[in-house]
Amino acid sequence: MNKIAKLFVTFISAITLALVSFTSSFAKVDGEYIVLGSAISLTGKYSSNGVHTQNGYNMAVDRINKMGGVEVQGKKYKFEIIYYDDESNPKRAAQLAERLIKQDGVHYMLGPYSSGLTKAIAPVTEKYKIPMVEANGASRSLFTKGYKYLFAVLSPANQYLEVAIDLAVEKNGGKGVKIAQAFEQDAFSQDVRLGILDAAKRTGSEIIIDDKLPKELNDMAATLAKVKAVKPDVLVVSGHTKGALTAIRQISEMKVDVPMLAMTHCDAAKLSKQHGKKSEFALCASQWHKNLSYKDKFFGSGKKYAKDFQKEFGYDPPYQSAESSAALLVFKDAFERANSFDRDAVRDALVDTEMQTFYGNIKFGPGGQNVAKPMILFQVRCKGDDCENRVVAPTKWASDKFYHPIPKWSERS
Amino acid sequence: MDFLIFKAPMLMVQASLDGILLGILFALIAYGMALQWGVMNIINIAQGDLVILGGYIAYTIYLWGIHPAWGVIISPIIMFFVGWGLYKLVINKVVDRDLFISILATFGIAIVFQQLMNFIFGADVVVAQSEYGTTMLFDNSVTLPNSKIFSAFISVLYAVALVIYMKKSRLGRAIRATAQNARAAKILGVDTEKVYAATFGINAALCGIAGALISITLTLHPYVGLPYTVRSFMIVIVAGLGNLPAVAVSGMGLGLFEEFADYILGTEFRIGAVFLLLVLILVYRRFKLSKKREYLK
Numbered sequence: 001m002n003k004i005a006k007l008f009v010t011f012i013s014a015i016t017l018a019l020v021s022f023t024s025s026f027a028k029v030d031g032e033y034i035v036l037g038s039a040i041s042l043t044g045k046y047s048s049n050g051v052h053t054q055n056g057y058n059m060a061v062d063r064i065n066k067m068g069g070v071e072v073q074g075k076k077y078k079f080e081i082i083y084y085d086d087e088s089n090p091k092r093a094a095q096l097a098e099r100l101i102k103q104d105g106v107h108y109m110l111g112p113y114s115s116g117l118t119k120a121i122a123p124v125t126e127k128y129k130i131p132m133v134e135a136n137g138a139s140r141s142l143f144t145k146g147y148k149y150l151f152a153v154l155s156p157a158n159q160y161l162e163v164a165i166d167l168a169v170e171k172n173g174g175k176g177v178k179i180a181q182a183f184e185q186d187a188f189s190q191d192v193r194l195g196i197l198d199a200a201k202r203t204g205s206e207i208i209i210d211d212k213l214p215k216e217l218n219d220m221a222a223t224l225a226k227v228k229a230v231k232p233d234v235l236v237v238s239g240h241t242k243g244a245l246t247a248i249r250q251i252s253e254m255k256v257d258v259p260m261l262a263m264t265h266c267d268a269a270k271l272s273k274q275h276g277k278k279s280e281f282a283l284c285a286s287q288w289h290k291n292l293s294y295k296d297k298f299f300g301s302g303k304k305y306a307k308d309f310q311k312e313f314g315y316d317p318p319y320q321s322a323e324s325s326a327a328l329l330v331f332k333d334a335f336e337r338a339n340s341f342d343r344d345a346v347r348d349a350l351v352d353t354e355m356q357t358f359y360g361n362i363k364f365g366p367g368g369q370n371v372a373k374p375m376i377l378f379q380v381r382c383k384g385d386d387c388e389n390r391v392v393a394p395t396k397w398a399s400d401k402f403y404h405p406i407p408k409w410s411e412r413s
Numbered sequence: 414m415d416f417l418i419f420k421a422p423m424l425m426v427q428a429s430l431d432g433i434l435l436g437i438l439f440a441l442i443a444y445g446m447a448l449q450w451g452v453m454n455i456i457n458i459a460q461g462d463l464v465i466l467g468g469y470i471a472y473t474i475y476l477w478g479i480h481p482a483w484g485v486i487i488s489p490i491i492m493f494f495v496g497w498g499l500y501k502l503v504i505n506k507v508v509d510r511d512l513f514i515s516i517l518a519t520f521g522i523a524i525v526f527q528q529l530m531n532f533i534f535g536a537d538v539v540v541a542q543s544e545y546g547t548t549m550l551f552d553n554s555v556t557l558p559n560s561k562i563f564s565a566f567i568s569v570l571y572a573v574a575l576v577i578y579m580k581k582s583r584l585g586r587a588i589r590a591t592a593q594n595a596r597a598a599k600i601l602g603v604d605t606e607k608v609y610a611a612t613f614g615i616n617a618a619l620c621g622i623a624g625a626l627i628s629i630t631l632t633l634h635p636y637v638g639l640p641y642t643v644r645s646f647m648i649v650i651v652a653g654l655g656n657l658p659a660v661a662v663s664g665m666g667l668g669l670f671e672e673f674a675d676y677i678l679g680t681e682f683r684i685g686a687v688f689l690l691l692v693l694i695l696v697y698r699r700f701k702l703s704k705k706r707e708y709l710k
Contacts, residue, residue: 047531047535274538
């Protein structure tokens with residue numbers, strides 16, 4: 001290396017060092033702002049849900065700031081979020097979490113999108129003792145590792161479709177049912193599967209097909225041919241949006257008749273946009289639905305939230321946005337109860353959280369998962385090609401009767 | 414449970430037909446790969462991403478209200494030029510270099526394509542609807558989506574057309590000459606540069622057709638290209654280069670094998686079984702070669 005190059009490198013390192021020490025001085029609270037950090041998938045395969053998450057966060061930040069902000073020790077503060085794009089890559093997410101904490105001096109984190117990325121970030125936040133409220137990592141394994149600084153506003157993955165099995169048993173006069181299931185081999189879907197295994201045991205149901213679909217899932221014809229042959233009472237599929245779309249496509253093309261079809265990641269907007277009324281009667285697990293009767297003073301009801309969200313972003317909020325907004329409400333509540341910016345005080349306040357938001361009741365269990373909110377099931381119902389989600393379970397919020405059994409393909413127009 | 418297939422003979426018919434129909438589609442992609450691998454000695458990691466891009470072209474015309482089946486004509490035309498451009502931009506710089514460089518270059522292309530598709534078409538999974546309905550056989554116990562039958566038919570049609578083209582046309586003969594010995598072909602007046610560009614274009618066009626067919630039979634997503642690359646790579650390895658009937662047979666064979674592995678070993682071992690088969694075939698080939706004393710150390 002020649003002299004000039006050496007000089008150049010020294011110069012650059014000096015500037016970088018200066019910048020690092022400068023940014024660290026921002027720390028947790030900058031003037032009237034409480035700075036939160038989040039690595040989020042703005043590009044890469046999770047980018048659409050990443051954007052839903054970010055929109056949810058931003059919506060809540062705006063609302064809370066507009067309605068007076070967060071009051072700590074008699075002074076009003078506003079929320080501000082530093083975002084980095086993690087490119088849907090767990091390694092990158094962990095690096096960015098480290099950067100947010102070490103370079104940007106962030107002391108409070110919001111979660112990324114998906115269980116996989118949350119899993120990558122949690123060890124980092126844990127190491128630096130940074131409280132993280134996350135809204136999009138439902139995998140059960142997040143809550144069994146003994147993390148002390150991780151709090152999830154959503155119900156864990158194993159609860160996603162348990163309700164569906166209960167519903168099938170109820171329709172069968174309380175007797176156990178025959179279950180066929182196909183799950184993608186990823187952390188989330190396998191957790192959903194564990195939930196079904198528990199539910200089957202509890203209700204005396206029998207699992208007659210238990211397929212594990214490859215991650216690069218694009219064809220489940222073999223599974224569906226088996227389903228046709230053994231005629232189960234309920235077919236359960238989980239493999240993110242791709243799994244839901246593949247299932248609907250092939251079930252309709254192969255004319256597979258099952259009395260009940262339960263899935264994850266299948267809200268009507270996505271399914272019917274692609275498949276029209278072929279997706280009708282599918283049961284979908286969801287963390288939230290706008291028709292639920294929960295309320296809070298920031299967003300009012302779910303319906304009001306949906307309306308405001310639609311006005312701001314131009315589309316109906318998926319549950320990913322709603323739960324992300326709820327994460328900010330939890331933080332605000334915790335800061336005010338802690339009445340301090342001390343991380344451990346905030347963490348202790350988070351442990352004691354017990355509140356209602358428009359998204360649902362929130363109370364954290366020992367592992368950090370939300371234990372106060374049940375999952376809901378909706379059924380896709382269509383008028384022509386216009387389909388919508390109608391809540392059918394649990395009965396407390398059901399707006400519609402559960403349509404059972406699904407009519408045979410030969411009888412569907 | 415594992416041996417359900419032997420209890421229900423109709424499942425065997427279903428599995429065979431599913432396997433063959435899907436295998437034909439994969440064979441088409443593999444044929445493109447074998448062609449440009451044979452001619453240019455390039456392993457194209459971006460093969461699957463070209464397929465997906467072709468699929469998105471069909472999906473786009475579907476969004477414009479045109480039936481997605483027209484994609485099998487429009488998509489290869491556009492993809493031919495994409496392939497041609499790609500050759501002029503990147504591939505011509507690596508065509509004479511060693512295999513590793515070409516793998517790196519096409520790997521880079523794959524990443525750029527994935528991000529571009531993600532940027533343009535979004536990260537949501539999409540499908541195009543052909544509304545072709547379903548063929549039901551044996552009293553509804555075997556069902557075949559007509560879209561799959563259509564896709565197999567189109568694949569065969571294009572493959573046959575290409576074989577004839579390669580045999581009869583000037584360019585086809587030039588391509589075959591270049592594949593046999595590029596230097597000799599050059600000396601005899603073949604513009605190898607043009608041949609390479611055309612070969613890469615034809616490969617991309619084949620990917621375009623396959624992509625359009627996938628948009629109506631399976632699902633599209635910017636990041637699902639790699640499995641198609643791997644699958645076609647496997648088919649080519651099993652079949653060998655420059656052996657078109659073998660590519661077709663190996664495509665269908667792998668499709669069949671995969672379906673049956675699903676029933677007998679379980680869905681989770683489906684891909685694993687195919688890879689195991691690949692290893693066995695490679696070991697067997699080496700064994701055969703060493704026996705013939707043709708294997709050079």
